[in-house]
Amino acid sequence: MSAHNLHPLDQAIALTDTAPGRYTAHTHPDYANAVGPFGGVTAALLLNAAIKHPQAQGEPIAQTVHFAAPISDDVMHIDANPVRTNRSTQHWLVQAFQGGQLVAMATAVFALRRETWSATDAIFPGNQPAPESLTPMSWDGRPRFTYCYDLRYISGIVVPQASPTDAQPGNAESLLWVRDEPPRTLDFPALASICDIFFPRILIRRQRRVPMGTVTLTSYFHADSQMLAQIGSAHLLGRARAQIYRNGYFDQSAEVWSAAGQLLATTHQMVYFKE
Amino acid sequence: MSAHNLHPLDQAIALTDTAPGRYTAHTHPDYANAVGPFGGVTAALLLNAAIKHPQAQGEPIAQTVHFAAPISDDVMHIDANPVRTNRSTQHWLVQAFQGGQLVAMATAVFALRRETWSATDAIFPGNQPAPESLTPMSWDGRPRFTYCYDLRYISGIVVPQASPTDAQPGNAESLLWVRDEPPRTLDFPALASICDIFFPRILIRRQRRVPMGTVTLTSYFHADSQMLAQIGSAHLLGRARAQIYRNGYFDQSAEVWSAAGQLLATTHQMVYFKE
Numbered sequence A, B: 001m002s003a004h005n006l007h008p009l010d011q012a013i014a015l016t017d018t019a020p021g022r023y024t025a026h027t028h029p030d031y032a033n034a035v036g037p038f039g040g041v042t043a044a045l046l047l048n049a050a051i052k053h054p055q056a057q058g059e060p061i062a063q064t065v066h067f068a069a070p071i072s073d074d075v076m077h078i079d080a081n082p083v084r085t086n087r088s089t090q091h092w093l094v095q096a097f098q099g100g101q102l103v104a105m106a107t108a109v110f111a112l113r114r115e116t117w118s119a120t121d122a123i124f125p126g127n128q129p130a131p132e133s134l135t136p137m138s139w140d141g142r143p144r145f146t147y148c149y150d151l152r153y154i155s156g157i158v159v160p161q162a163s164p165t166d167a168q169p170g171n172a173e174s175l176l177w178v179r180d181e182p183p184r185t186l187d188f189p190a191l192a193s194i195c196d197i198f199f200p201r202i203l204i205r206r207q208r209r210v211p212m213g214t215v216t217l218t219s220y221f222h223a224d225s226q227m228l229a230q231i232g233s234a235h236l237l238g239r240a241r242a243q244i245y246r247n248g249y250f251d252q253s254a255e256v257w258s259a260a261g262q263l264l265a266t267t268h269q270m271v272y273f274k275e
Helices: A008-012 A039-051 A144-148 A188-194 A201-206 A225-231 B008-012 B039-051 B144-148 B188-194 B201-206 B225-231
Strands: A016-019 A022-026 A059-067 A075-085 A089-098 A101-111 A149-155 A174-180 A212-221 A236-246 A249-258 A263-273 B016-019 B022-026 B059-067 B075-085 B089-098 B101-111 B149-155 B174-180 B212-221 B236-246 B249-258 B263-273
Touching: A008 A039, A008 A188, A022 A039, A039 A059, A039 A075, A039 A089, A039 A101, A039 A188, A039 A212, A059 A188, A059 B101, A059 B212, A075 B101, A089 B101, A101 B059, A101 B075, A101 B089, A101 B101, A101 B212, A144 A149, A174 A188, A188 A212, A188 A225, A188 A263, A201 A236, A201 A249, A201 A263, A212 B059, A212 B101, A212 B263, A225 A263, A236 B263, A249 B263, A263 B212, A263 B236, A263 B249, A263 B263, B008 B039, B008 B188, B022 B039, B039 B059, B039 B075, B039 B089, B039 B101, B039 B188, B039 B212, B059 B188, B144 B149, B174 B188, B188 B212, B188 B225, B188 B263, B201 B236, B201 B249, B201 B263, B225 B263
Parallel strands: none
Antiparallel strands: A016 A022, A022 A075, A059 A101, A059 A212, A075 A089, A089 A101, A149 A174, A174 A236, A212 A263, A236 A249, A249 A263, B016 B022, B022 B075, B059 B101, B059 B212, B075 B089, B089 B101, B149 B174, B174 B236, B212 B263, B236 B249, B249 B263
C-alpha cells in the first residue's frame, strides 16, 4: 500500500527504523494543533514506538506521556527501551528528541493478560442520544486536528468563540461520541490518541479561552486488541471531568466506553493554564 | 540531629550523594510490605531524589512511578535527571537499580506556580465523623508499614482476614482519615507516600485476599509546600474508588483532602491481580 492510501493516523504514527528501538518520525499536517501536533497523536506515536519494538511482549495496559517542549514540524528521533521485562509485565521508556533536545517522553507498561474475575464499578452513562441524531462539532478556525475526529457532543460543549461570559457552569463535565474521521478500526495507538480528545476542562468551566496546554497525560487501557478490533470504527462514548484548578494547573479525568458499555480506557492529565 | 532522632519516613527516604543526581539509598524495616517496601515510600524516595537535586526548580505537581520489580532489602543506586527544564516547568526521570537491574522508575513534573483563578469541581466529602471518634485500624499480621500510618476508616474497610464471603459490595469506595505515625509535618514526600495508602480496591470489592501489586502509580499534587506545612500533622481525609477490574488488572483513583476541604492530591494506579 502506498503512503497516501494509509489512514492519516497511520501516516502520523509511521516510524522509520534506524536501529532496534530507534526511529525517525515526522509531524503530520492533519494533526496540527494551535502550537505543534495534537497531544493525542504524540501519545499514539510514542506508544507505537514500543509496540513496533522487536522485544515487545504483551499489550499496553498503561502509558504516561510528558509533553516536555513544543514539537516543531521537523524530524523527531525516537528511542524506545524496554527497561525491565518480567514474566508477565514489561516496563518501557520512550524518548523523542529534536535538535538533540528532549521534546517528549513516555513510559508504558505492557502485560500478558489472563482471564480472571472481572467487574466494572464505574457507571456506564448509557441511554444517550445516538450519534446519528447529533450534529458533529463544527466551527470556523478550530484546530486542524479536530477534523480528524468525528466529535458529537451530548453535553458540556466547548465554547466556539473567545467571548467571556458570566455564566459559568458548576463543573466541567462533558459527554460526547467520538471516532476517527475518516473511520478507522480501533487499536491501541488510536485509543491512546482518543484518550486526549477531551478539550481542556477549563474551557468548559470558565466559558472562555485561556492559554493552556497538557504537561503530562496518563492513560490506562482496559481492553485487548481483539476487543478493539471487534468495536471496529463505531463511535465511542467519552465522559470527561475536572477535579481542581489551582494556581496555573488543573487535572482532568475521562472514561472511554464502547457503545455496548465496555470501559475501554480511563485517562488523567495535568494541564497548565495561564490566567 | 543523629539518624535515630529522624522521623522513620525521613530515615526511609534518606539519600547519600555519590555525584550530582546520583545517590545510594536503603529500604527501611518500618516500611516493609508483604514483599519489599510499601510502594508509597518508594514513591517518596524517588521524588526526594529529584527534590534534593541541585538543579531542581519549583515544586512537584505530578509524579508517575513504575514498580518494575521487587525491591530487596539491599542498597539501591538512584539516578535522577532533569531531562527538560523550561521557564516554568521541569520534567524528571528517576531510576533505581539493584544489582545493575532497574527495580523502580519515576517521572515527575516540577513547576513554578503563579496565582491564578482557582476552583474545585470535586465534591469535598465533608461532615464525616472526626478522627478522634474513630478507632485506628488494627489487626494481627498486617504489613509492617501500616504501623507507620494512623488509619481511621469511616467506610469501605479492608477485610482483616483471608475469609471469602458471598457478600460483595457493589463498589469499592472507602473513606478514611490518615496521617503519619508518629505525627510528622506534611511535605511533598509524605504526601506522595500517602497517595499510595489506599488498600487495593479489589480487597474491599471482593471481600477476600487475592495476590496483587501496583504496577504503576500517578499522583497529581495540587498544594504548595507552604499549604502543606500549615496543615502540619493533622489527619487528611482520603476517598478511594476503583473503575474497572478486568483480566488481571484494575485501576483505582483517590482524592486526598485536608480537613478544611482543600484538595491536596488526586492519584491513580493500575494494579495487578491474579484470580
